[in-house]
Amino acid sequence: MEEIREIQKKYCSRAMFTAIFGGLFLILADHVSIGKGLILGTIFSSINFVLMGETLPKRLLQNQRNKAVMFSLGSIFVRYLILALPLLLAIKMEQFNLISVICGIFMVQLMILGEQFAKFFLKLRGKTV
Amino acid sequence: MSNDFQTWVNVAAYIGGGAAMGLGAIGAAIGEGYTAAYANSAISRSPNLSGEIFKSMLVGQAVAESASIFALVIAMVLLFTEFSSQSFLMIFVPLSAGLSIGFGAIGSGVGSGFPAGAACMGISRQPAMSAKLTTNMLIGSAVCQTPAIFALVTSFILLFTDFSSSPVSPTWAAILGAGLASGLGAIGSGLGGGLVAGASCDGIARQPKSATTVTNVMLLGQAVTQTTAIYGLLISFILMFKTFAPTDSIAAAMALLGAGLSIGIGAIGPGIGEGFTAQSAVSSIAKNQKATAEITRVMLVGQAVSESTGIYALVISLVLIFVI
Numbered sequence: 001m002e003e004i005r006e007i008q009k010k011y012c013s014r015a016m017f018t019a020i021f022g023g024l025f026l027i028l029a030d031h032v033s034i035g036k037g038l039i040l041g042t043i044f045s046s047i048n049f050v051l052m053g054e055t056l057p058k059r060l061l062q063n064q065r066n067k068a069v070m071f072s073l074g075s076i077f078v079r080y081l082i083l084a085l086p087l088l089l090a091i092k093m094e095q096f097n098l099i100s101v102i103c104g105i106f107m108v109q110l111m112i113l114g115e116q117f118a119k120f121f122l123k124l125r126g127k128t129v
Numbered sequence: 130m131s132n133d134f135q136t137w138v139n140v141a142a143y144i145g146g147g148a149a150m151g152l153g154a155i156g157a158a159i160g161e162g163y164t165a166a167y168a169n170s171a172i173s174r175s176p177n178l179s180g181e182i183f184k185s186m187l188v189g190q191a192v193a194e195s196a197s198i199f200a201l202v203i204a205m206v207l208l209f210t211e212f213s214s215q216s217f218l219m220i221f222v223p224l225s226a227g228l229s230i231g232f233g234a235i236g237s238g239v240g241s242g243f244p245a246g247a248a249c250m251g252i253s254r255q256p257a258m259s260a261k262l263t264t265n266m267l268i269g270s271a272v273c274q275t276p277a278i279f280a281l282v283t284s285f286i287l288l289f290t291d292f293s294s295s296p297v298s299p300t301w302a303a304i305l306g307a308g309l310a311s312g313l314g315a316i317g318s319g320l321g322g323g324l325v326a327g328a329s330c331d332g333i334a335r336q337p338k339s340a341t342t343v344t345n346v347m348l349l350g351q352a353v354t355q356t357t358a359i360y361g362l363l364i365s366f367i368l369m370f371k372t373f374a375p376t377d378s379i380a381a382a383m384a385l386l387g388a389g390l391s392i393g394i395g396a397i398g399p400g401i402g403e404g405f406t407a408q409s410a411v412s413s414i415a416k417n418q419k420a421t422a423e424i425t426r427v428m429l430v431g432q433a434v435s436e437s438t439g440i441y442a443l444v445i446s447l448v449l450i451f452v453i
Binding site: 002003004007008011049052053056072076080083084087088091092098102105106108109112113116117119120 | 158165180181183184186187188190191192194195198201202205206209210263264267268271344
């Protein structure tokens with residue numbers, strides 16, 4: 001499943017790059033909890049996306065229906081628990097800003113949508129990405 | 130007594146958290162399942178394209194899942210935040226916030242599954258159009274998420290606004306009404322937007338040359354389907370930010386709750402109906418590009434007529450808030 005790994009690598013590395021640079025900038029600007037929250041949320045967003053892709057063939061290519069259902073439910077359960085963790089940390093600890101953790105949790109989705117919207121609008125202007 | 134009060138606030142937060150995640154998971158699960166079902170059909174049709182189909186399914190599901198992650202965020206905030214128990218109103222705030230995002234995530238979750246499923250099938254038909262289909266799918270899915278974002282915004286405003294200086298009656302009903310208006314109002318628009326985006330992916334796969342026109346009409350059709358969710362958000366904002374005179378009358382409070390229910394429930398049908406109209410228009414334009422102007426006109430007229438029931442609901446909500 002090289003294609004899936006490639007796409008995971010692309011979006012996760014972009015998300016982490018954005019979060020680390022954004023986070024560092026915020027930390028240097030004395031918004032430490034916001035910067036740390038952004039990085040924390042993005043780490044878990046990337047883990048969720050990687051797990052989503054890794055379990056995809058297992059979910060789809062099962063010969064037995066019961067196994068496919070079990071894998072799907074297990075995958076959703078584990079991934080939601082993983083996403084709940086940074087939120088719990090942000091609620092309980094003042095070192096992490098809750099809103100920036102929430103932004104970080106959606107970083108992979110933002111990268112996916114950002115790329116497609118950029119392509120779409122640049123194409124409308126007659127340019128190519 | 131203060132302990133009892135805090136207990137009720139906690140009970141409301143737990144019920145709100147449960148409702149947020151429980152209801153919020155419905156849509157995304159259906160949407161993701163729909164996508165996977167079509168991915169299976171697509172792989173069975175073109176097994177050699179499984180990698181490309183997997184890729185499209187993965188990004189499609191990631192976007193469809195956003196709605197339930199919104200619900201997860203609100204559920205976690207409700208379950209683990211210590212809410213103040215200074216006002217009786219604090220019992221209704223977490224409950225309303227949970228219901229808002231719980232209901233609001235249903236339509237967007239299901240709706241986002243339609244373009245993702247159609248894109249998977251489209252790739253199996255037209256592998257050369259894979260990039261265009263993915264772009265169109267993601268743009269369509271992103272628009273589907275907007276009603277859920279409205280519901281999320283309402284939940285956050287409810288949670289972070291200080292209602293302690295407002296009179297308990299009728300503000301308790303306004304708070305509940307606000308959550309219901311925004312949450313229920315998002316269901317139809319999310320589903321309707323998804324129907325349009327699904328049809329556009331299907332149309333592009335069948336008639337690749339029509340891609341640009343189909344995408345543009347899809348965006349126009351989706352924009353109209355989102356209007357009823359905006360009505361819900363509007364009523365929700367009025368209910369949250371208008372200052373109501375204190376009253377002991379239960380009728381005045383029920384009028385505000387009724388206003389939220391009127392636009393919330395009233396927005397479901399038009400959102401889906403407008404989605405059907407635009408879905409058919411997009412499919413027809415893909416088949417016959419020359420008739421784009423005619424079809425678009427009929428689509429807009431049809432959507433306007435379908436929209437009228439949503440406008441009735443909006444008018445009744447405004448009457449309930451400002452007149453009664």
